[in-house]
Amino acid sequence: MKSKVTCKLFKLTKINSLIDVKKNILNRKYTDPLKIASRDSKKAEHLSEEEKNFYFTWGEVSQQNDISFYDINEQEDSVEYFFVPADIEFTKRKKKDSNGNFLSKANRVNYAQIMVYFFNIKDSVHLIICSSNEFHVDRVKKLVGTQYISKIDDDYQMPPDLFNWLFFKYTQNAGLLDDGITLMNISGFIGNIGDEHNIFSGTSDQTSELIITKAFISNGETLKTITARLRNADIDIVFTLDDMSNTQIFVNQSSKLKMFEAENNEPFFIVYLYSYLIPKLKSLYNNSAKHFLSEEKKQFRIQIGLEVIESIIKKNLLDLNDVAALFETSSTFDKKIEHK
Structure with missing residues (x-):
């Protein structure tokens, strides 16, 4: 296999x-x-x-x-x-x-x-x-x-903010997407900075702890691909999904939780992912999109942006004067731009 x-x-x-x-x-x-x-x-x-x-x-x-x-x-x-x-x-x-x-x-x-x-x-x-x-x-x-x-294929094209929403649900709601489906882990991402020619990616056992992921989202960028572990009553599956619903399924890390009539695990994982799980993810996002985009998204970006700043301060042993100097430099630069 x-x-x-x-x-x-x-x-x-x-x-x-x-x-x-x-x-x-x-x-x-x-x-x-x-x-x-x-x-x-x-x-x-x-x-x-x-x-x-x-x-x-x-x-x-x-x-x-x-x-x-x-x-x-x-x-x-x-x-x-x-x-x-x-x-x-x-x-x-x-x-x-x-x-x-x-x-x-x-x-x-x-x-x-x-x-x-x-x-x-x-x-x-x-x-x-x-x-x-x-x-x-x-x-x-x-x-x-x-x-x-x-x-x-409009049915399987992912909305632009769906992967960012999944990261939000994973970090803010313990991965609970609804009563029957849980995002157990996010272990990787790919996203574009500005255009399709500038691509950043990251992998980690816990991507929520990966500072580049939070910096990426807090800077207003959008994830294009995500690797995740998803679980419901039927299946526990690890897979990578992109914005066009192309996937990579990690067969050895996935399992059926109920007995289904299928030749073996691989056909079941493939068909179940495409016929149920991906449409379900898209449906859950669409039901939450209005509230997420209008209220939660901005606050989430601010929150994880502050977490990025805190991490940088701790790792580089910066003090308040170092941070204040950054703001003073930024303010001086902005004034020069205004005068021009």
Whole structure:
């Protein structure tokens, strides 16, 4: 069993059910031609079609399953899903022998098997590609058919302040998000300073104690990715989540707390996270957003900003005169700006 699995989420378009997936997607095969430079075109003439091409195909489809749970409105719901491996052929770096002739395909082909999940919930069908290799993700998308993949997925796009709100709930409310779900730990984050080219990240057993996290949020910046441990009556799961609902699930650190019908832990963690937990987090934030943004957010930033200042003072053995000098320097600078 893998220690962790990376998941890329995509919403399908023109596909309304898992039957549509089997009918329109799983019967596809993608042919990726060998890239041949013009100077090698003569040498490639003797290659057969099989030798000239790499193929992306589907493996054996799992049995279709469903998981029942109470949805974000506390109504009983279920999600249908199955998974299937995508068998990928792709070229090795070395394509020719010492004489400049093309090697046989057997000597220049690599193989990869990428697990792919399809799940259907509330008349919406989604695709999950389990790979951290972006080249493999793109290859699977070609096998699925890019015409079936939506460019935008509003249902799973995270609101800008959701991760900051989670950090707020973790530090101010002992991680209790509602009566049935608790944020047990936050162990890492990624965020942008100003733009997407200036990226800061931090990791810690207790990120609430990591001063850079508090400094980051108190400075008005927004977290883009968070690593957390979440627990409810069904599951205790450790995962990383970004603002587009791409995830990394730490399988060995997660566990089922109830008996669910699933092949093994990994499919359950993936499907449950996407069909229930992520929509639940988004729903809880949306219900709290107005109060958080209008009242709690500013006060929280001030509070943790003061904690940052206190930590810096203690670690650097600063006294009141040092801090006062900082304010005097800042005041003088501001006056110079005003005069200009």
